Amino acid sequence: MSPALPDGEAAPADGSLPRGLAGPRTSAFGVYLHVPFCSVRCGYCDFNTYTAAELGGGANQVAYASTALREIALAGRVMREAGLPGRVASTVFVGGGTPTMLPAGDLVRMLDGVRDTWGLAPDAEVTTEANPDSVTPASLAELAAGGFTRVSFGMQSAVPHVLATLERTHDPARVPDVVRWARDAGLAVSLDLIYGTPGESLDDWRTSLDTVLETGVDHVSAYALVVEPGTKMAAQVRRGEITLPDGDDQAAKYELADEVLTAAGLGWYEVSNWARTPAHACRHNLAYWRGDDWWGVGPGAHSYLGAPAGRADDGAGPDGAGPDGAGPDGAGPDVGAGVRFWNVKHPRRYAAALEQGLSPAAGREVLDDDAAHLERVMLGVRLRQGLDLAVLDPAGRRAVAGLVASGLLDGRAAVAGRALLTLRGRLLADAVVRELVTG
């Protein structure tokens, strides 16, 4: 979760959704469950998470699963009332924070809530994030038994001084163990890495990559460190205590990661994600990049519901207040191309709203066609399958040739009708998007 919530209009207190959502759709539906707790806050972290001390005791942590279940129930109700077709959840992702700060039973209970409200597809992918030091063979087995299929460990680095700078407390030696325990429990495993930490050398980074490969995992995510304003690390940088590596250093490390992982049989399928086969890709995350629907449960969580298939292309204006626009609550705004909304950030305010039977949503934005187009290009181009050039407007299509010439898009893919980033293009993906949406 990003630190600051976006600007948007206020969300209705009863959680009611905009008009125009009713109707058939082809998109899948996923559920994100946020767990806003950590044992310690890492210096670089700007996520919406709290330590026990910050919340003034552990009471909220104990009650959290029950509170989240209230939102799940509310979500099911307002989606029904908006006329959305019943869809089972294809994917569930529990993120944080550190979800495994909660007892495995709590996580399973939340998953049960999802199953009760929407139903769970038989082949559903159910992932939880975890810290290497907050799982045991028993807790992993309990998760697997409760329906979890996948676990993503926040390994970040194999090098002690890098972990220390990141203020990660886990013992790197534990990582191979937790990976084995998870596999023994029947869970698919992913490891998360961070590169570009102050003080990290190229060799340090290679060590981390090698360590990952030794575990034999089928999925790796690697993220360049971003120091967000307001974090402890931002203050350290400001005071000159640490120096951030520049973009060139991060680019070199990205290139190394791609080289090492590809050589080991892990292919990139998204800018920051590599998997052994397409079947090992994280389906939940793919749903974000493909513009599917999802409901985010928990403080600060975002949700997105797109307009029914074909609707945005029918030229339905963002304010189709015509006589036919009356839905169950005819006074609300039209959904336009889709609606995104987000919950209040603080767990106490979140819990308070739900206890009063109110929606925890703080704000929302109705996407117009331009915004939806930009998101579609921005997200779609990040994927290995590339972006269908038919999605682009004429100016965007005209820009493709120049991007191929500059070595940012793959020429063969372009001929085949897809905008596919080259390695250099992946590192300059934002520049590519700006070209594709401005022509």
Add this chain to the structure above:
Amino acid sequence: MVHHRPPADESRSTPELSPIPTAAQAARIAPASTPPELLRNFCIIAHIDHGKSTLADRMLQLTGVVEQRDMRAQYLDRMDIERERGITIKSQAVRMPWAVADDPALDGDPKAPVTPYALNMIDTPGHVDFTYEVSRSLAACEGAVLLVDAAQGIEAQTLANLYLAMENDLAIIPVLNKIDLPAAQPEKYAEEIAGLVGGDPADVLKVSGKTGAGVEALLDLIVRTVPAPVGDPDAPARAMIFDSVYDTYRGVVTYVRVVDGDLNPRERIAMMSTRATHELLEIGVSAPEPTPTKGLGVGEVGYLITGVKDVRQSKVGDTVTNSAKPAAEALGGYHDPRPMVFSGLYPIDGSDYPVLRDALDKLKLNDAALNYEPETSVALGFGFRVGFLGLLHLEIVRERLEREFDLELISTAPNVVYTVTLEDGTEVVVTNPSEFPGGKIKAVREPVVRSTILAPSEFIGAIMELCQQRRGDLLGMDYLSPERVEMRYTLPLAEIVFDFFDQLKSRTRGYASFDYEPTGDQVADLVKVDILLQGEQVDAFSAVVHKDQAYSYGVMMAGKLKDLIPRQQFEVPIQAAVGARVIARETVRAIRKDVLAKCYGGDISRKRKLLEKQKEGKKRMKTIGRVEVPPNAFIAALSSDSGGGKDAKDAKKK
């Protein structure tokens, strides 16, 4: 005596006591019928902030022409900019009555016979850029009050204007102002002034414009010291224009001093430089509000309204005559204002170009020295190349454009006019460095100025060093007092328009003052340095500099742009070149990473908004070849060290 009272009339018991003439006396000095011997035309020569406007305010009050309740500070300064900056840009005249005892020995004696006089105070512009206007104002006077701050002493500009007044044979009345200040050193500076104008330090009048102390004595002294104007009342009319102001409601108001003959309402007048004729719609005097009169006779100062809408039809220095009975010969000293400094003015928002054009057209109505023509810059878009009298003029015009027309502007570094003689003998006049011709050049001439620097003598070495760096030639040096020195240099104007004044200030801890006047031109070893971005010339950064300074300019500008130009998807070489020869090179390395690593559900809105913002930013980018440059990068590169205008602000702070 206390004279803060309304104009006296016959009902007052001791009318003679007041130096404000009685009604009977006033009849003798009515405009259009005042004998020249009862007229006194004078101006005040003073440095910015030495209190000229405040002294003028006191005079207006003491002579009763401005009622106490109508008084506001710096009454005569009409433009907001003038009042704020404490400087007078445009001159104008005000007529004040003042009665003086015929025998100075009887001053203050209520029974003493007195004579009324009409005093015309001509408020001269106070800055070097307006030397020509100053000279015309001086030519309209017979005397000048030399006003010097008793805490600061005389400044270079004042000295220059003083010399100008002495050349015009004006009677000089030296006066020390601000004697009420604790820091005042009247004795010290009286000696300095006496040394300059000749005479006894004891004769230097000491006044305070603020408290009014000594101002009456000054008015008396003006009557007794300044000669009465002399002219031929029967000759064909000749009046000199010393100022010309555009008024939204009345059109151009022309201020004149009548030399010979007279001007009368409803007659046709002719401008002798253009032979254009106009009907005189109104003629009058400023007292200080415009007051129509039956005409203006020999020696009188007043205004004319003809209904023309552009000050170019009524030029400062021109001679007005009667079109039916024209004078044979114009008064001397007239010339067209000639721009000395040029700069490109561009709207930061390109869509403001028409607004800028209209604004310049409007300012031109009131500023005969302003000239401009459209110009296109690769880096800055559409704008104008504007000619100015000097740096202050540039700064004032720019400030008025920004303030009165709500424009955001960027100006290129000011440059002078070069005359380039090619091998084949062709002459090219260059007002924009990017148009400096390539190829075979025989000679380049640049304008030079004669400058005067006044400073404490401890800074002589520092000043000499600066002037030498700036290719100056020492003409001479004089001590005004043991502690203060006057240094005279010939300097290329181009060296002055580029941060000279800032440098002078910093090397003399702010104590030096500076003035200059154009004295012609000289041949110099000048070259054009171009700045190239990926091989494309960035016109706004081309500069004509001395051969020896080409390298340092090139290194400085290339380095500056390297820091300001964002990294592109490809490597961008920045080169400084003289002709085809590259003299400096920097490289903006290609950007390697421009992607957000994490983009999941909660990141999408933020990320989209960021891209939308970048998309907007991309639209505003200026493109040089393939290189996208944010407009503020060019602005930043142009703003620092350009020198333009900072002088004027510093001058004000002094």
